[in-house]
Amino acid sequence: MSFSITILGSGAALPTGRRNPTSQYIFCNNRHILIDCGEGTQMQLRKYGIPFQRISHIFISHLHGDHFFGLPGLLSTMNLLGRNRGVTIYGPAQLKDILKQLFECGGQKLMFKLNFIPTSTDGEQILFEDRLIKITSFPLKHRIPTTGFRIQEKQKEYRLNPDAIEKDHVPIEFFHRLKKGESPTNEQGKILNFTKYTFPPKPSLSYSYCSDTAYFEDLIPFIEKSTLLYHEATFLEKESDRAKLTFHSTAKEAAIIAKKADVNHLVLGHLSSRYNEQDSHLSEAQIEFEKTTIAEDGLKIDLLKIN
Amino acid sequence: MSFSITILGSGAALPTGRRNPTSQYIFCNNRHILIDCGEGTQMQLRKYGIPFQRISHIFISHLHGDHFFGLPGLLSTMNLLGRNRGVTIYGPAQLKDILKQLFECGGQKLMFKLNFIPTSTDGEQILFEDRLIKITSFPLKHRIPTTGFRIQEKQKEYRLNPDAIEKDHVPIEFFHRLKKGESPTNEQGKILNFTKYTFPPKPSLSYSYCSDTAYFEDLIPFIEKSTLLYHEATFLEKESDRAKLTFHSTAKEAAIIAKKADVNHLVLGHLSSRYNEQDSHLSEAQIEFEKTTIAEDGLKIDLLKIN
Secondary structure, eight states: OOOOEEEEEOOOOSSSSSSSEEEEEEEEEEEEEEEEEEHHHHHHHTTTTOOOOGEEEOOOOOOOOGGGOOOOOOOHHHHTTTTSSSEEEHHHHOHHHHHHHHHTTTTTOOOOOEEEEEOSSSSOOOEOOOOEEEEEEEESSSSSSEEEEEEEEEOOOOOHHHHHHHTTTTTGHHHHHHHHHHHOOOOOOOOOHHHHHEEOOOOOEEEEEESSSOSSSGGGGHHHTEEEEEOOOBBBGGGGHHHHHOOBBBBBHHHHHHTTTTOOOOOOOOBBBTOOOOOHHHHHHTTTTEEEEOOOOTTTEEHHHOO | OOOOEEEEOOSSSSOOOSSSSEEEEEEETTTTEEEETTTTHHHHHHHOOGGGGGGOOEEEOSSGGGGGHHHHHHHHHOOOOTTOOEEHHHHHHHHHHHHHHHHHHHTOOOOEEEEEEEEOOOSOOEEEESSSSEEEEOOOOOSOOOOOEEEEEEOOOOOOOOOHHHTTTOOOHHHHHTTTTTOOHHHHHHHBOOHHEEEEOOOEEEEEESSSSSSSSSGGGHTTTSSEEEEEEEEEEEEEEEHHEEEEEEBHHHHHHHTTTTTSEEEEEEEEEEEEEEHHHHHHHHOOOEEEEOOEEEEEEEEHHOO
């Protein structure tokens, strides 16, 4: 089991030498996921040694350029490198036509299947689900339709208690059902209660991603108790007028959301290029929520370690 | 008078850590010009300290992503930084709609005027002209419609010969016409022959840009006697089959074009990511054309120095 995020771009609309536009790589239970894809994402993936041909799911939060202008180039590069495994893109419906037009005008035929799942800002939507994880979207409050995403591990298996199993000579064929939390009956008609033979599952981790958004308490139910919350903090409180005007958040507001949603850890990103340092963001946020980190390009956070 | 080019991206379709996709900045007689704008161009402009708000003319050779995927981001950044001076883009007609759609979907209104001049592959076209320079396009041979560009200084003024002028007491009011190569008549009815009072003009410099193209002798008339020729050299001769298939050139072919066009200096770029070194390109080219340089990101060439 693995669950980590790598920040590929921690900046806002104006890239700087230090902060690229928004993109994050998520490695979760052997799934390789990209969230947002600002200009230069393919170079960042290469820089940080991420095997980007393994990425098969790309989530785009909204159609501001700093969140998707790197997508055509990334798909083009995947194609040129001989990809044949499909890619699924989740994002606003218009994105499908944009990509189509961009590849058509260049006469470029993708040699892999490009699936497109349109997102909606109508409440919570399940975008992806398998045996181990579930990915949902939920509405944010921005100038154009924007969604956040949550990647949630499903409940894990109960862990066998070897001592109890050995003592009662529980046969191996019942292990599978016990791990699922079921209580099978053995050949002698005795119920094998799973609570006797197992320990509780390891906790299920989850990562929530909120970019870009004004302060928006309505999103709290969708991100509650996340192991890690990424929330944009484009501004500081002293620029709160500017934050309101542009539908962005301050570091303090992001931290209040983290506190109210009772998350475990907070990482702040999308910092405006006007700030040359990040200590002010950190101290402003930590008044409200202690366990805060400021995103930097290349930062990797292992959710297993912060849980 | 100044005339220099800066290579912002010297790579081909697949960017590497060392070579960004194609883009070049030209500073010519106080005009700030960009040719092609691959992904990451705005970051490269920043990296090399180029004042990109001064760029008012952007030329796009064709609609393969590695030549224009950085354009939406650059325009967006210009806008966010408060630009109000217009930008003129010269490129394939479809590019206008692409940009329109990209900005509309993000709800982004450009606060400066975006002029668009469609290019054509129908022979030579004059795209821009002022008192000092002329910029033309000409067709290349690629998989989709593609043009090269030539930036040409117009004939410069004749330079006054101070000794001859002093000797004959030529009044100052005739200097202007003499410098233009005219022979005015003075108050005594005497013709002041400009050849007597001036030296020939300094040579007019020109830069020709050919990317991407197969070996194509038809382009020679359009680039003849350029001070500097940029020609793509995606491949080496040992990959000539691949070059033909993809409508690209080898280093040798580019050098033959330079020789036949009688240019002064050649710079080769658009090197495929398969090559880790560039010495093979250089030696292959120099068999045909000695004065060859291999482009690298950040390379600046002053045309006054190589003339």
